[in-house]
Amino acid sequence: MAPTVDAKARETEIDLLERAREVLPAGSFGNIALDLIIKEGHAGRVRDMSGNEYVDFLLGSGPMFIGHAHPDVTAAVQAQIPLGTTFFASNEAGIALAEDICAAMACADKLRYVSTGSEATLYAMRIARAHRKRDKILKFEGGYHGMSDYSLMSLAPKTLANYPQSDPSSAGIPARVRDEMLIAPFNDLDTVRSLISEYAEDLAGVIAEPFQRLIPPKPGFLEGLREITAEHGIPLIFDEIVTGFRFSYGGAQEFYGVTPDMCTLGKIIGGGFPLAAVVGSEELMSHFDAAAVDPDGFLPQIGTLSGNPVAAVAGRATLEVLRRPGAYERVNETGQRLMDGLAKALGDAGVAGQVVGVPPLFDVFFSDEPIVDYRATLRADTAKAKIFNDALRANGVLKGDSKFYVSLAHTDDDIALTLNAFSIAAKAVANA
Ligand SMILES: Cc1ncc(COP(=O)(O)O)c(C=O)c1O
Structure with a gap:
């Protein structure tokens, strides 16, 4: 044609x-x-x-994994729209989608909605900091986690500095963010191991795309990363905004058989509408619950469109299609x-x-x-x-x-x- x-x-x-x-x-x-x-x-x-x-x-x-204007997604959205499009309060579709996601993702006991992947990774890193009461996050050079100040460190560094030095990939990022992010080479387990051992006392968490952009993990890399972070009690975050429900229904964590402590999801789960989420273990997600943690461990989190019912019905319809044999x-x-x-x-x-x-x-x-x-x-x-x-x-x-x-x-x-x-x-x- x-x-x-x-x-x-x-x-x-x-x-x-x-x-x-x-x-x-x-x-x-x-x-x-x-x-x-x-x-x-x-x-x-x-x-x-x-x-x-x-x-x-x-x-x-990436969101349109089952195709544009899928009739089941269109029907679900058309049924929801006359009933109201956003409430700021809990709604059935949002709760049901959270159940679907928690059932699918091995690392997910609980879920918190946001509207974009950038927010999801920002909060996942913040939970790690709240949990460990430390500030530094290790990310991988070239790894993409959206547009926050932290995520933009060494996304596309102008100079290839020595690891773990970070470099902002945008104007307008406060200089001190450089000190809060440690950068490691993807797929180089020896370097990652030595960086994590050296900085363990200061590290709040490690964030990684389990399949970095287009680069598959070498055999043993994710397993090694899991082992080292667990050894030091450092939360491991998989950014599954691309891979979640795409590599398999249970995401890259199922596909590669490595379970992180938290993961971030977006794209497919909103069925083409703005919806993303951070999910993780009961213990980590409790930082969003003022009644479950000390006041100094509580992480307030609010979003006008979080759990939006139109996005939630579109996401549910999409996951339903993906569950078909x-x-x-x-x-x-x-x-x-x-x-x-x-x-x-x-x-x-x-x-x-x-x-x-x-x-x-x-x-x-x-x-x-x-x-x-x-x-x-x-x-x-x-x-x-x-x-x-x-x-x-x-x-x-x-x-x-x-x-x-x-x-x-x-x-x-x-x-x-x-x-x-x-x-x-x-x-x-x-x-x-
Ligand atoms: C791995 C990864 N993380 C985070 C994001 C940011 O998501 P959003 O564009 O919804 O903010 C993206 C977007 O492409 C992504 O690919």
Whole structure:
């Protein structure tokens, strides 16, 4: 399928892009810079204002795991809306979704809702500090936990300092935050072990993406991390905002068989609406309960839209679809076909690139060396990645700069179209 542009519709789209530049910094919402406006999404495809249709691997940056406008999610939301859209007080859907999540996640005795993943990780780190009565958090270089001052340390450091020195990846972060975050290399258990041993007395917690961006953990890495943190009584937080209900119903903790003390969830659990959560052991989550802890261990936490009933019914409907027999088998099969097809297209075109990730979430790195940590990702060829992504888009495939998110709704036709686009895009890279 070549994009089919309706000239008049394209004019309207360009006009809207110009209007955006008048009122939005950089003309965008800050998320992804595209010269198109998405008009609608159905199942595994989206359509822009010009009328071009794309097989969608952006998936709203991950929430739309069962596809856009899934009829069960739409029906649940349509049933809730006439009953009221937010109350600030407990509601049945929010409680029922919390039950579903606590039943699914091995680390979850209790749950607290927030609206975004950034808030979830902020509170998880704060709970660790309240619990340990210490300030420092260890995170991994290149690990993404959202937009708080703490999470933005060494997300994309400008200078590659010696570990555990942190570096702010945004302007506007107070200088002293640098001292509160320790940075370690992902997948390097020896360095992590020695840092945790050295700083154990000052450490409140460790936060990690169990699958960091696109980098799978080496065998034994998560197990080792679990062991070292447990040895020192330091809470281990898995940021499962991407992996939760995606790698398996029980998240990366089930997929890799390593249970943290807390995890953060977002994306899929809101079914395409703003909802995220921090979940964890009874003991850690008790810091949110003034009656359960000393006043100096209490952590007040309020959010206007927390547990929003529309988001909760959408999340429940999504999880219900995922519990159906064969759901994960199907996503994995789709993703595997795409990963294999991508590797073949690169090989056929004689392009040095490697497909990294797992079937529900992967991408290509134009690099020969193993992608084991953030520093290895820096040595991949981003100019080639741009040529590849642009060629995919010109041939009806939409993705983010650095990820293919696969959905349950992608069809054989979507796969066939994508495999064809892979072969064209790989040749474009070879000829560049
Ligand atoms: C691993 C991880 N943590 C946290 C976040 C932040 O979530 P949100 O964008 O909902 O604030 C994201 C968002 O992509 C994420 O991928």
